[in-house]
Amino acid sequence: MAFDGIVLNAVTKKLKEEIESGRISKLYAISQYELLMVIRAHNKNKKFLVSIHPTYARIQLTNLDYPTPDFPDAMTMLMRKHMEGSFIEKIEQIGLDRIVKMTLRGRNEFKDQVTLYLYIEIMGKHSNFTLTDENNRIIECLKRVSPSESMRFLQPGITYHLPPLIEKKNPFTQDYIPSDNLITIYEGFSKDLAVEVKYRIEKGESFQSIMSQLESSEHLYIIKTAKKDYYHIIPLTNISENAACYPLFEGLDLFYDSLDQRDRIKQQTNDLMRYIKNEYTKNVNKLHKLEKTLFDSQNSDDYRIKGDLLYASLDKVHKGMKEVVVDNYYDGTKMTIELDVRFDGKGNANRYYNKYQKAKNSLKVLEEQIRLTKEEIDYFDTLNTSIEQADYYDALEIKEELEGLGYLKKKQVKKLHKKKKEPHYTTFITKDGIAIYVGKNNLQNDYLTFKKANRFDMWFHVKDMPGSHVIVHSQNLDEYTIRLAAKIAAYYSKGRLSSSVPVNYAQVRTLKKPHSNKPGLVLLSNYKTIYIDPDDTFLTEVMKKKNG
Structure with a gap:
């Protein structure tokens, strides 16, 4: 630990x-x-x-x-x-x-x-x-423990006792005792520290010198590796010589922030993530069924032809027949037509005409339903991307958005007269002092593009996939800033793990908001496209400011 x-x-x-x-x-x-x-x-x-x-x-x-x-x-x-x-x-x-x-x-x-x-x-x-x-x-x-869970009973009203403690030596006052497992000998040692102390002693450093460094340290040394990140109050040189040094509490903030964020989002918004994924899947399945129905409706002429042929062959059809073979005068072949045993030839012909008319009438409705379902798929695909990259506040705003659109029911709480805060967007400052605003959900995107941005600011967004709206608060951008903003837009998008991601960019004044009740949508009229490989190297080139 x-x-x-x-x-x-x-x-x-x-x-x-x-x-x-x-x-x-x-x-x-x-x-x-x-x-x-x-x-x-x-x-x-x-x-x-x-x-x-x-x-x-x-x-x-x-x-x-x-x-x-x-x-x-x-x-x-x-x-x-x-x-x-x-x-x-x-x-x-x-x-x-x-x-x-x-x-x-x-x-x-x-x-x-x-x-x-x-x-x-x-x-x-x-x-x-x-x-x-x-x-x-x-x-x-904070965590009550019953007798069935542990030998140690922790409940209000009973006397508190310290957990059983194993007697070990104090490393700050005791001499070094060679061992393959220093954890069993000295108090306060973790596996990482025990390995480091043994490594340093083998390299010629004294136990007293190491303990003196540990006793006086007020810093945290963080090492990042491909598999795992490590920290301690002295550099863990057995892992790497390149440890980043921070003041103690600043280092703990840095190390645990992203871990806590992920866990907090999982705790607080697990139901939200599941709802978004379920809605996306539900609409994908619905689209498949609608398209199948549309295909059947577009091929509804087959019903009309069968009705025509049955009317031309009424003498061959009687109640109780399951099928009949008739001459198809449309192409000169024979056709086998399934029949409903309850009806005669005229009744079966009308049955096929009714099917034809129903299918014909449903075409417009189906096409509209398919359009709306595709919009829902695009919308929840966008939310899927947003929630995967969201911090706690981003996730709460996504929930607020879904409540506002009627997808989720609002909880009835006592109304407090509070001034509505602006969304918690992210701000980066480039080495040239240019502010770059990043929206990580639809509410933030709408706010940045149509309220926060100056009409001459530059807007960036990945092409044909969900992603953040990125606003560069500057005019006449040089190539470096354009590529940097495009990299940020690609990184905060569904294409963050892809290569050569197309990113559209245009002046804010050329953008229009479509007639839709859903936030985050933009109509482009005059734009350029740049292809970029997304990665997180831009984080070393910018300074991140506290969210808005």
Whole structure:
């Protein structure tokens, strides 16, 4: 596990500097695994994130913006009742284990001073966040554990006990003991760190020197490889000599941001993704059936011919017959015609005429239905591409769009008079200081193209496939900027894994919005096309700004 006891030791020391003696002013449950606290310390508001995610569990200060629910649940309300307004008196790590104890000093509803304890356990799938009173009686925990789930019982009302701890040596105070498995000897060691320490010692570095670096480090070193990304508070030189160095909390933000985003989208919008895919599949199947029906209708002359031939051969047809062979005077051959045993020749002929008329009348309806179904397929194909590349806010806007168009039912919530915010589009700044706006869903695309953009700005979009609207806020673009914007448009599209992707570009003033209730559609009249190979190398050439 990357977030081992040694990393937690560095995090705890920084937290003591930053928020010890601070006041908890607000608490949010931002997911089933995460709590976010706003702490006022040293005359600044600081965001303290606690995650008990089975894979990404950690504690840290963060500068990232996390979505907070409009209405807190019962657990959050209880935590707020006890914790908001309390001061963080002490932050301590239990040995070098992945457990942090925070002592809170506050007041109860009778204004009496009380002491509370927070126990944060960073232990993979057993991670937890537990609030207790001064007698260590559990008030609430983020993840309740029943006796049937574990030998360790965690429920409100019972006494909290630390998990069983294995006695190991403190690597900061003990000498080096050669071993193939340092994890079993020293506290706080993960597999990655144990391998690195052994590697460095074999290269001639002393154990005390390594531990001194670990004890004094306030940075995070991140290594990206094709299979996996790694980090620690010293460079993991056994993996690579090229580690990117960041301040501790900035590095944790960078490492976990995309992982958290993917998981949060999966948690919060899994039903939305499934709905979009189901609607796309449903319309594809519907189109297949409509086209088959249209083909049958276009070949409906066969029904008329059979009716004509039956009328010409009434003497040969009697009730109870299943078929009849008649002369086909249209081509001089014989034709076998199926009959309904309930009718005579005239009745069967009228039956075929009715089929012919019905098929003929249905042609216009079918053609219109096919047109509408193709529009639905294109629309949900666009949403499929958008949701695959969406962050949390992008996904919420897609849900809002579907609700606005009547595909999803809006939840009835108490109306609050809030100013409508602009969509959360992405902004990149080029090395020449040019702003490039990227819409990652239909609402953002519409807003950027028809509201945000200047009429002389340049608009980019992949040709004949779903993708982002990219607006370059500049006139008279050079070749470098055109290629850069085209690469961004191709990257944020369905063709991001293809090569030589065609990208159309035109001035915004030449664009028109079609007469459609669906957002994100544009009519082109005067444009050029460039072919580009999409990849993420453009990210090193631009600076990403906070979303709008």
